[in-house]
Amino acid sequence: MWLKRTDLARPWQGLPRLNDPLVEGVFQSLARFTVGDGQLTYFWRDRWIGGYTAEELAPEVFAIVPTRRKNTRLVAEAMQGDAWLDDISGEMTEELWRQCLTLWEAVEDVDRDVSTSDRILWKGAEAGSYSAKCTYEMLCQGSVRWSMSTPVWGSFSPMKCKIFAWLALRYRLWTSDRRARHGLQEHPNACYICLQEEDNVDHILTLCPYARQVWCRVLHSASLRMIDPGGMGNLQRWWTEARKRVRRVDRKRFDSMVICTAWTIWKQQNARAFSNEREQKTVDQMVTQIRDDFLLWERARRGVRLGIVRE
Known part of the structure; x- marks a missing residue:
């Protein structure tokens, strides 16, 4: 107009x-x-x-x-x-x-x-x-800014991963408990990885034994001495507290690493849910995948064109 x-x-x-x-x-x-x-x-x-x-x-x-x-x-x-x-x-x-x-x-x-x-x-x-x-x-004057806006949208992860993190923190992912609430299935089903607890956002990304192993290995490889998100049982609460222990200049990298890990765990859950055997990975393979993806994100942020310009 x-x-x-x-x-x-x-x-x-x-x-x-x-x-x-x-x-x-x-x-x-x-x-x-x-x-x-x-x-x-x-x-x-x-x-x-x-x-x-x-x-x-x-x-x-x-x-x-x-x-x-x-x-x-x-x-x-x-x-x-x-x-x-x-x-x-x-x-x-x-x-x-x-x-x-x-x-x-x-x-x-x-x-x-x-x-x-x-x-x-x-x-x-x-x-x-x-x-x-x-x-x-x-x-937007007078509106309240959500505390997780900066960690999610300020990271250098791809846009689809930022949107995933935003939906995950808002409990908008289509897990079985949400499908049951919307009448798309009668009852929530168990986690497709551990087959122990209900399939919901907190369990898939933080509480599942498989996810906890992945988080522990990723944090250890990054030399971060902190408990994994499963210790708090809630990704947002853990993320908020954990990033306070990271230097300000490193917080964007930390936020991106958290999103990369959660995104990879979510994809693994989908691979199990849809019986995609070629995409099913062990914990070691998951950590390797997260490290490789994170390095690609970081190289893209620096504007390095892979195979043409050396870092």
């Missing part, structure tokens, strides 16, 4: 306008209009009358204006001989006349310089120009 209003050279300009009430509401709440010649500002839709829209000043008048006129009437056209009055259709009541007079007075008070072009400024942006970042920050 910003480009449609500010960049008239776009090849799709002139195509039928698709109205999205939510997008329109966000745009009108964050855009600020300085009217000049009136060629970019819509009389009925935009917030140009002293910081208000025509609907806010005269809601009943706005309601009886045809939608086609609301979406197409520019300020330049509307101000020629008060042509906007012709947009009002239907029988006029005393209240409509009162609101119409209020709107007329407010429009007349707008200070316009017809020798200049309209300007649209974006609230919250330093240069007054729209950006997705500043808009997202504006819409």
Whole structure:
């Protein structure tokens, strides 16, 4: 919508306008209009009358204006001989006349310089120009930031692995207990690796004896003297406490290692669940796989093109 209003050279300009009430509401709440010649500002839709829209000043008048006129009437056209009055259709009541007079007075008070072009400024942006970042920050003001956002999204693991970690910490993985809650199966089944406890996120990634062995070996190979996640029985709680014992400069590597280990364990669970014998590995093979994958992630982060540039 910003480009449609500010960049008239776009090849799709002139195509039928698709109205999205939510997008329109966000745009009108964050855009600020300085009217000049009136060629970019819509009389009925935009917030140009002293910081208000025509609907806010005269809601009943706005309601009886045809939608086609609301979406197409520019300020330049509307101000020629008060042509906007012709947009009002239907029988006029005393209240409509009162609101119409209020709107007329407010429009007349707008200070316009017809020798200049309209300007649209974006609230919250330093240069007054729209950006997705500043808009997202504006819409998220007052929200509470989750403590695991930085460990997950700040790591250098691939995006699909970050999404996996996010879902795992939110208990959104499709384990049997979640499928049972959603009515996709009658009862949760046992872990496909150890066949002992219920198949759920905490058990698969931290409590399963197989997973605990993998974690212990990975932490030992990384020279990290700390208990494995199974000691706490919850990946998020262990991750939060464990990364405090890691130097700040090494936390991104540590976070990536945690995601890599959890991701590999999850893939092994799937290999057992779907009887994929070629992908089933021993603990030693799992540790080797995690080390190799982690090194690839780290080389990719450094921008080293494998086989072309030596590290």
